[in-house]
Amino acid sequence: MAAPGSTAADLAERLLAGDRRALARAISLVENDEPEGWELVRQVFPRTGRAQILGFTGPPGVGKSTLLAALVKNARARDRKVAVLSIDPSSPFTHGALLGDRIRLTEHFLDPDVFIRSMASRGSLGGLSEAALQAALLMDASGKDDVLLETVGVGQAEVDIIDHADTVVLVLMPGSGDSIQALKAGVMEIPDVIVVNKADHPLTDTMVREIRGVLSLGPQHGWRVPIVRTEAARGEGVEELVEKLAEHRAHIEAEGTLEERRRRNLKNEVMELATLRLRRRLEESVREDPNVRELFDEVVSRRLDPASAAERLLEREL
Ligand SMILES: Nc1nc2c(ncn2[C@@H]2O[C@H](COP(=O)(O)OP(=O)(O)OP(=O)(O)O)[C@@H](O)[C@H]2O)c(=O)[nH]1
Numbered sequence: 001m002a003a004p005g006s007t008a009a010d011l012a013e014r015l016l017a018g019d020r021r022a023l024a025r026a027i028s029l030v031e032n033d034e035p036e037g038w039e040l041v042r043q044v045f046p047r048t049g050r051a052q053i054l055g056f057t058g059p060p061g062v063g064k065s066t067l068l069a070a071l072v073k074n075a076r077a078r079d080r081k082v083a084v085l086s087i088d089p090s091s092p093f094t095h096g097a098l099l100g101d102r103i104r105l106t107e108h109f110l111d112p113d114v115f116i117r118s119m120a121s122r123g124s125l126g127g128l129s130e131a132a133l134q135a136a137l138l139m140d141a142s143g144k145d146d147v148l149l150e151t152v153g154v155g156q157a158e159v160d161i162i163d164h165a166d167t168v169v170l171v172l173m174p175g176s177g178d179s180i181q182a183l184k185a186g187v188m189e190i191p192d193v194i195v196v197n198k199a200d201h202p203l204t205d206t207m208v209r210e211i212r213g214v215l216s217l218g219p220q221h222g223w224r225v226p227i228v229r230t231e232a233a234r235g236e237g238v239e240e241l242v243e244k245l246a247e248h249r250a251h252i253e254a255e256g257t258l259e260e261r262r263r264r265n266l267k268n269e270v271m272e273l274a275t276l277r278l279r280r281r282l283e284e285s286v287r288e289d290p291n292v293r294e295l296f297d298e299v300v301s302r303r304l305d306p307a308s309a310a311e312r313l314l315e316r317e318l
């Protein structure tokens, strides 16, 4: 039940003012695929595009969350406002994901300029990556300087939200050979920055050499993907990573690729949503419209070919 004054416009206003409870509420709305959530995103969208979106991906357990905690600390020391969104498509329990990350990020718990959220459930329309993307937009709108996204991935299973990051960081640890294979095979796109975390491990040098080998097979012009060694648990190498992230940012701004990337991503987003909605409408008409059922009957009785039927179905919808 809506309390007086808790209209969408009011929520939008509080969100834009940086109120963290409003942000938490707004994300829940998009996560649950509530129409109010879409309305909210519609209202605040003109105010997005200011935050730096950094995506971190890599196999389970390499230390992504630990690294993010170290990066949050670093960003806070520079007085930047930060939001972290951990997306775990493999876990059906949002709170499971939440717990582990909460333990790692407890020291930022009381800081009003740090916002941390985990997401594992699926909204009904666009699924997890759609909900995550909307959540990232809301974080951006709420005035965060940096939005850090964490997804688990070893290639194919990656959530495509990572495509929406301005800078993509692949986090590996010594011994994550699968990822090297995925990079080599082109299953995984070459990221902008590669981190070899757990650099306290004796096989670190070997790992770095292997990665260099894979990178040497790729294009040799433009941005050169740096390999940064970190020990996230002790904060080692985090300074250097922050430098490389800034360098990448400067590079894509100078080259115009930031704008290009954002344009491409937003176009994909519109196409994706349009496709989902069209599919939903088609399925509805198949279920509910007797004329559409007749159309199918005609195909079954071979009076109408499938392509012509599809054409007619689309004509009805568009
Ligand atoms: N030895 C060592 N252990 C580390 C380092 N960084 C993180 N760890 C440990 O690695 C384990 C996994 O760290 P997480 O940060 O949860 O890794 P993650 O990649 O976020 O894991 P998922 O979210 O489950 O995919 C934890 O026990 C960390 O304490 C490091 O630099 N060296």
Ligand SMILES: [Mg+2]
Binding pocket: 064, 065, 066, 086, 101, 150
């Ligand atoms: Mg994690």
